[in-house]
């Protein structure tokens with residue numbers, strides 16, 4: 001008889017593990033709180049416009065990389081269209097200096113040398129490593145949990161040539177920038193998203209954009225997530241939407257069933273949570289299966305911030321503009337009572353015509369914040385102020401865009417503002433975190449267990465078991481987990497459904 005697997009969450013990770021377990025002869029069923037698939041990987045409609053709430057870029061698009069082969073086990077990658085960025089954006093300093101962060105290494109080198117010729121040693125070394133790291137594939141071929149001594153031994157030979165790069169760039173971008181004297185070069189590289197990650201990630205990301213391994217899926221994030229759902233349903237998977245799991249029942253340290261908000265109890269042989277780690281461990285399982293390591297992780301490890309995200313639907317053709325313009329301000333936007341932001345990245349979706357009618361354009365600005373509590377307090381206790389704060393931030397963004405680009409304000413047809421509370425409401429991610437744990441500066445990201453101490457027949461997957469998170473993290477942890485479950489059941493891992 002087939003084992004029955006219950007999966008909590010229809011985000012990318014839940015859908016991925018569901019897909020692979022279906023391919024391997026398990027009977028799986030997903031329970032999703034929301035009415036839609038995708039979790040954080042989403043977009044939504046407002047009037048004529050589709051506002052994208054997620055993907056700037058995902059890796060795995062270049063055939064040379066193993067992730068490309070793995071994605072194709074689920075996604076029709078060859079039939080999909082992607083936007084490959086030729087620039088990470090046009091950076092405009094408060095003094096008006098314009099610097100284009102080209103992804104093509106030679107062009108980037110020329111641009112950086114133009115603004116900071118005295119930093120030629122740093123720039124040349126950076127460019128050399130962007131070229132090198134853009135073409136390497138460090139993805140382990142099988143989950144570390146299944147490595148044998150030979151795998152560990154062989155891994156040294158694969159990693160050895162790249163170890164110098166990993167060590168050289170293991171400090172955070174913020175730290176590296178603190179040693180650079182040239183002001184414009186500092187602005188150019190001071191991209192908020194990358195700041196606290198190891199510089200290695202920044203160098204590799206530009207390299208992978210250049211090698212066309214990373215890009216944006218035309219059609220947006222929700223359509224991308226729908227493809228995972230489509231495949232899953234086509235191979236017999238079952239999804240229950242509007243089905244919030246409120247408890248995982250255990251008996252003698254074995255996970256036995258899930259209880260839904262409507263009181264239904266569903267029994268399974270294996271239970272997987274592909275949803276928020278904290279809620280799973282401390283609420284659904286009532287904190288009964290933790291040790292010091294887990295307590296430390298959840299009390300000390302820094303989390304990726306949440307966002308205030310302003311999307312604008314503009315009745316104007318903006319195809320003549322770069323796809324990202326980052327405007328550094330002399331005076332910051334006050335996001336909330338703990339967050340001031342000087343750097344305003346305006347993402348102009350002129351590369352995806354599916355998001356707006358002809359001659360209209362979607363624009364998005366993401367401002368990061370760790371201050372979930374501020375937004376939660378407002379939403380719960382001062383609803384009117386919450387709405388006014390959203391409007392205040394949208395107005396500030398519109399003014400900045402209008403001042404720089406000119407003639408924007410009168411053409412705005414739709415305005416949408418997402419706060420950390422919105423993210424939490426629709427995905428249950430703790431404090432509205434958009435990517436789980438931060439990847440702290442170190443050579444290798446720490447490994448977080450997909451199992452909990454003493455608890456049998458239960459696993460975790462998704463962004464909360466892979467620091468750095470992201471679509472790739474959600475996918476890899478889901479695929480790896482399916483392999484781990486197959487190995488435990490002495491099954492050969494299959495990547496097709498017969």
Ligand SMILES: Cc1cc2nc3c(=O)[nH]c(=O)nc-3n(C[C@H](O)[C@H](O)[C@H](O)COP(=O)(O)OP(=O)(O)OC[C@H]3O[C@@H](n4cnc5c(N)ncnc54)[C@H](O)[C@@H]3O)c2cc1C
Pocket residue numbers: 008009010011012013014031032033034037038039040041053054055056057058059243244245246274275276279307309366426427428429434435436461462463464469470471472474
């Ligand atoms: C603004 C933004 C930009 C981003 N940009 C990128 C990018 O450019 N590239 C990239 O790779 N990544 C990006 N990410 C991150 C990426 O979207 C996430 O890391 C990834 O989608 C996480 O997937 P997941 O399946 O692990 O979790 P989630 O997407 O959080 O899915 C969890 C699912 O579980 C459901 N759930 C939660 N609790 C319960 C419950 N009790 N019962 C039932 N269901 C439940 C939720 O509703 C959700 O659907 C971005 C995210 C955001 C928000």
